[in-house]
Amino acid sequence: MEHYNMNLTLKVWRQKNKDSKGNFETYKVAGISSEMSFLEMFDVLNERLITEGQEPIAFDHDCREGICGMCSMYIDGKPHGPWQQNTTCQLHMRAFKDGDTITVEPWRATAFPVIKDLVTDRSAFDRIIQAGGFISVNTGNAVDANALPIEKRKADDAFAAAACIGCGACVAACKNSSALLFVGAKVSHLALLPQGGPERKTRVLDMITQMDKEGFGACTSTGACEATCPKGISITNIARLNQEYLVASLTASE
Amino acid sequence: MIDAKIPSGQLEDKWTEYKGHCKLVNPANKRKIEVIIVGTGLAGASAAASLGELGYKVKAFCFQDSPRRAHSIAAQGGINAAKNYQNDGDSVFRLFYDTIKGGDYRAREGNVHRLAEVSANIIDQCVAQGVPFAREYGGLLSNRSFGGTQVQRTFYAAGQTGQQLLIGAYQALERQIALGNVKMYSRHEMLDVVKIDGKARGIIARNLVNGELERHFGHAVLLCTGGYGNVFYLSTNAMGSNVTAAWKAHKAGAYFANPCYTQIHPTCIPVSGDHQSKLTLMSESLRNDGRIWVPKAKGDNRKASEIPEEERDYYLERRYPAFGNLVPRDVASRAAKERCDEGYGVGSSKQAVYLDFAAAIERYGKIEAGKHGADHASAEDIRKLGVDVVKEKYGNLFDMYEKITGENPYEVPMRIYPAVHYTMGGLWVDYELMTNVKGLYALGEANFSDHGANRLGASALMQGLADGYFVAPYTVGNYLADEISVKAIPTDHPAFIEAEKAVSDRINTLLSIQGKTTVETFHKRLGKIIWNKCGMARNAEGLREAIRDIQELKAAFWSDVRIPGGVNEFNPELDKAGRVADFIELGELMCIDALNRNESCGGHFREEYQTPDGEALRDDANYMYVAAWEFKQEHEWELHKEELVYDVIKPSQRNYK
Numbered sequence: 001m002e003h004y005n006m007n008l009t010l011k012v013w014r015q016k017n018k019d020s021k022g023n024f025e026t027y028k029v030a031g032i033s034s035e036m037s038f039l040e041m042f043d044v045l046n047e048r049l050i051t052e053g054q055e056p057i058a059f060d061h062d063c064r065e066g067i068c069g070m071c072s073m074y075i076d077g078k079p080h081g082p083w084q085q086n087t088t089c090q091l092h093m094r095a096f097k098d099g100d101t102i103t104v105e106p107w108r109a110t111a112f113p114v115i116k117d118l119v120t121d122r123s124a125f126d127r128i129i130q131a132g133g134f135i136s137v138n139t140g141n142a143v144d145a146n147a148l149p150i151e152k153r154k155a156d157d158a159f160a161a162a163a164c165i166g167c168g169a170c171v172a173a174c175k176n177s178s179a180l181l182f183v184g185a186k187v188s189h190l191a192l193l194p195q196g197g198p199e200r201k202t203r204v205l206d207m208i209t210q211m212d213k214e215g216f217g218a219c220t221s222t223g224a225c226e227a228t229c230p231k232g233i234s235i236t237n238i239a240r241l242n243q244e245y246l247v248a249s250l251t252a253s254e
Numbered sequence: 255m256i257d258a259k260i261p262s263g264q265l266e267d268k269w270t271e272y273k274g275h276c277k278l279v280n281p282a283n284k285r286k287i288e289v290i291i292v293g294t295g296l297a298g299a300s301a302a303a304s305l306g307e308l309g310y311k312v313k314a315f316c317f318q319d320s321p322r323r324a325h326s327i328a329a330q331g332g333i334n335a336a337k338n339y340q341n342d343g344d345s346v347f348r349l350f351y352d353t354i355k356g357g358d359y360r361a362r363e364g365n366v367h368r369l370a371e372v373s374a375n376i377i378d379q380c381v382a383q384g385v386p387f388a389r390e391y392g393g394l395l396s397n398r399s400f401g402g403t404q405v406q407r408t409f410y411a412a413g414q415t416g417q418q419l420l421i422g423a424y425q426a427l428e429r430q431i432a433l434g435n436v437k438m439y440s441r442h443e444m445l446d447v448v449k450i451d452g453k454a455r456g457i458i459a460r461n462l463v464n465g466e467l468e469r470h471f472g473h474a475v476l477l478c479t480g481g482y483g484n485v486f487y488l489s490t491n492a493m494g495s496n497v498t499a500a501w502k503a504h505k506a507g508a509y510f511a512n513p514c515y516t517q518i519h520p521t522c523i524p525v526s527g528d529h530q531s532k533l534t535l536m537s538e539s540l541r542n543d544g545r546i547w548v549p550k551a552k553g554d555n556r557k558a559s560e561i562p563e564e565e566r567d568y569y570l571e572r573r574y575p576a577f578g579n580l581v582p583r584d585v586a587s588r589a590a591k592e593r594c595d596e597g598y599g600v601g602s603s604k605q606a607v608y609l610d611f612a613a614a615i616e617r618y619g620k621i622e623a624g625k626h627g628a629d630h631a632s633a634e635d636i637r638k639l640g641v642d643v644v645k646e647k648y649g650n651l652f653d654m655y656e657k658i659t660g661e662n663p664y665e666v667p668m669r670i671y672p673a674v675h676y677t678m679g680g681l682w683v684d685y686e687l688m689t690n691v692k693g694l695y696a697l698g699e700a701n702f703s704d705h706g707a708n709r710l711g712a713s714a715l716m717q718g719l720a721d722g723y724f725v726a727p728y729t730v731g732n733y734l735a736d737e738i739s740v741k742a743i744p745t746d747h748p749a750f751i752e753a754e755k756a757v758s759d760r761i762n763t764l765l766s767i768q769g770k771t772t773v774e775t776f777h778k779r780l781g782k783i784i785w786n787k788c789g790m791a792r793n794a795e796g797l798r799e800a801i802r803d804i805q806e807l808k809a810a811f812w813s814d815v816r817i818p819g820g821v822n823e824f825n826p827e828l829d830k831a832g833r834v835a836d837f838i839e840l841g842e843l844m845c846i847d848a849l850n851r852n853e854s855c856g857g858h859f860r861e862e863y864q865t866p867d868g869e870a871l872r873d874d875a876n877y878m879y880v881a882a883w884e885f886k887q888e889h890e891w892e893l894h895k896e897e898l899v900y901d902v903i904k905p906s907q908r909n910y911k
């Protein structure tokens with residue numbers, strides 16, 4: 001792979017705290033290597049800003065290998081940027097060319113208020129899990145792990161749904177700020193496994209109630225969530241969620 | 255000599271006996287007892303959930319925005335357990351034995367046996383929580399083999415085992431939060447332990463969103479704050495992983511054990527330039543099929559494909575004909591470093607070696623062609639068939655490699671280099687996981703207890719969950735049973751006021767320096783010193799230099815660091831500054847410990863102590879002890895020794911030739 005250096009213009013959302021208004025600032029960065037990751041470019045810019053006596057740009061990140069779900073930048077109109085099935089931290093600068101202008105914003109959703117610059121508060125997701133995204137089994141209550149065989153296909157589907165990293169890109173991509181892909185993934189993960197059976201109905205009802213309370217919007221099936229999800233969480237999980245919800249609400253009112 | 259309080263009796267009965275006789279707290283009293291848990295990785299989340307279920311009032315802390323994002327999430331390969339589902343001869347004893355041997359006879363028998371005993375319960379618990387482990391067509395759990403063992407005992411969920419285990423523990427924790435048994439403090443950083451009458455009674459934490467300092471009382475404090483690999487600056491750890499919580503405990507009196515035991519993993523994606531912020535692991539399993547080589551000529555700048563076979567040096571196969579590319583981690587890492595140091599490295603940085611799959615692709619291709627009866631298949635067809643086999647085995651790793659480097663590893667050899675990824679050293683704890691400070695515990699990677707001088711693959715996840723789900727609930731209860739009469743201490747107690755003031759003073763000092771050099775620059779400098787002089791190979795002279803260099807770096811840091819922003823705001827640079835300041839102090843102790851240990855064992859390789867053919871040479875007569883360091887004053891520590899007694903296993907020199 002040939003490496004190249006580039007000069008870029010960045011338009012970055014700056015917002016002092018959750019109560020201030022915020023605006024775009026423009027920065028020129030020079031000599032960016034195509035081998036850098038997108039966040040390493042931000043590191044370079046931040047080092048310069050600090051040396052110049054300016055405030056560095058705040059952004060969330062931790063693992064930098066696409067698994068913790070912490071990084072969250074809305075890059076040129078797409079959560080996590082231009083690559084398919086990719087997180088911001090795994091985006092590399094060879095996705096761009098010399099002279100490009102790149103616009104970077106935080107996730108935008110009522111349920112994800114901005115804390116500072118590109119950092120948002122996604123604790124709403126934790127509260128949705130608290131509402132029912134678990135199996136009620138205390139430590140020590142378990143039977144032997146092989147006592148209950150699980151059909152491989154179901155186990156694989158459960159795993160595929162469980163791969164969600166809770167990043168919130170699906171919400172940021174959706175024009176209604178719906179969280180259904182995230183909730184659908186969790187409901188599917190647990191509904192597909194026999195261990196999740198006993199709480200199947202209450203789980204879906206409680207999680208949806210909490211989701212609505214947090215201020216996420218309705219789903220109009222645009223598919224933007226699936227297209228942007230870094231872990232390839234399938235929209236069929238939303239279909240399964242709807243089905244679970246329907247069954248649960250019908251039988252609940254019996 | 256310090257006493258680890260290992261129960262007497264036969265090795266296999268110790269834990270059962272302990273559980274049968276430890277003190278209990280009745281349910282009514284549990285409700286009045288508060289426990290602080292710092293960290294919500296596998297160790298912390300499992301402990302918080304379990305203690306919450308038992309009825310204690312738990313407060314849990316993490317610095318990420320959600321407990322689900324702890325560094326444990328990044329573990330790839332798997333988790334060991336002595337289930338013997340494969341009927342291949344595994345047992346509690348064998349897991350115990352492999353772990354002791356893998357640790358190069360520097361771990362405690364009692365602790366490791368307990369770990370092996372509870373390992374099976376972990377898998378049961380996780381499956382019950384809905385952790386989607388890989389399964390066979392019959393619906394039963396699947397296992398893979400991992401380094402250092404002859405049985406298949408590793409449970410896994412594709413390449414995302416850590417993620418799935420942590421989500422399981424996180425969900426159990428969120429359930430306790432919903433029930434009101436646990437109160438969660440995300441985006442909070444613990445900055446000191448509060449001690450009253452010699453016992454840990456709380457912490458000072460900083461709210462990272464608004465910068466405010468908070469005082470929290472607890473009858474006991476559990477530190478589950480992970481490892482200190484980022485002292486090297488570059489490692490496979492998450493960016494935020496740090497030693498601060500453990501270091502504050504150390505400064506408050508807790509011993510720090512074996513800090514020089516660090517593990518360097520041989521197959522990681524190499525550094526691509528000065529901008530590099532972290533390193534990414536490529537699973538060790540790749541060495542089953544990849545051949546490692548460098549050019550025979552120094553500074554050869556040709557592309558790999560232009561270097562003919564006879565001009566390649568397959569140095570592991572050359573040096574270790576018996577094990578070849580499958581030598582243990584430490585040996586493979588040191589050999590790669592040796593070649594690069596000598597000027598044979600490849601890639602633009604010259605700090606890399608090739609991991610080549612061409613031979614494997616051809617071999618598998620021929621086998622496949624044979625299966626299809628295509629004896630005269632063209633070279634191109636064979637290649638295609640071979641690529642498919644390799645894709646099936648390692649596809650996700652190859653994709654990850656391509657994302658990061660932009661190179662297609664099916665076409666060109668991977669470039670790899672060793673990187674820091676685990677720390678065996680940590681806070682000294684006794685059998686009950688209590689540090690020498692009463693009421694202060696350390697769980698998971700933050701303690702030193704189970705892996706000796708070298709950890710086996712897939713054993714860290716096992717230890718974190720063992721500590722949190724199955725050990726701490728008993729041992730912490732044993733302590734708390736004597737604390738039931740202690741009323742919650744109000745946080746206007748002088749000890750809290752004093753601790754908070756010390757934290758606040760330090761933060762203000764840091765901000766007032768307003769020098770010229772960024773925190774990141776200091777961290778990089780520290781990393782270079784430690785990597786070069788206390789990394790894969792160490793010697794007395796280098797370590798003495800490193801100690802001087804680090805002392806100078808510390809002075810420079812405290813007079814020239816530049817931290818932007820203020821105290822009462824979201825200020826990641828300030829957070830990082832505090833962590834780097836602590837790493838600098840830890841770095842000095844690491845070098846002191848490495849200098850003290852005049853032997854080579856596991857991850858600690860002293861160049862002066864090797865066999866004639868370059869293998870690690872232990873000195874059991876003089877160094878069969880845990881080095882537990884007590885902080886005295888700046889640049890001064892006192893060494894306490896815990897003798898390691900092997901009642902069951904007879905230590906021998908590891909030999910891989």
Ligand SMILES: Cc1cc2nc3c(=O)[nH]c(=O)nc-3n(C[C@H](O)[C@H](O)[C@H](O)COP(=O)(O)OP(=O)(O)OC[C@H]3O[C@@H](n4cnc5c(N)ncnc54)[C@H](O)[C@@H]3O)c2cc1C
Nearest residue numbers: 293294295296297317326331332444480698699712714715
């Ligand atoms: C790339 C990689 C792959 C790995 N793969 C495997 C594998 O396949 N199998 C295996 O067994 N092991 C593996 N390991 C090792 C294993 O992942 C870790 O050792 C283990 O997960 C550590 O868990 P922990 O709970 O001790 O700490 P962590 O998961 O590191 O959690 C630390 C917690 O402490 C919190 N914290 C830290 N400091 C503070 C503070 N001051 N205040 C408040 N909170 C704080 C953090 O927020 C976090 O919640 C791997 C490691 C790496 C780097």
Ligand code: SF4
Nearest residue numbers: 164165167168170229
């Ligand atoms: S569903 Fe996909 S986009 Fe949404 S939170 Fe999960 S991983 Fe992120």
Ligand code: FES
Nearest residue numbers: 062064069071089
């Ligand atoms: S930083 Fe962890 S997913 Fe990007």
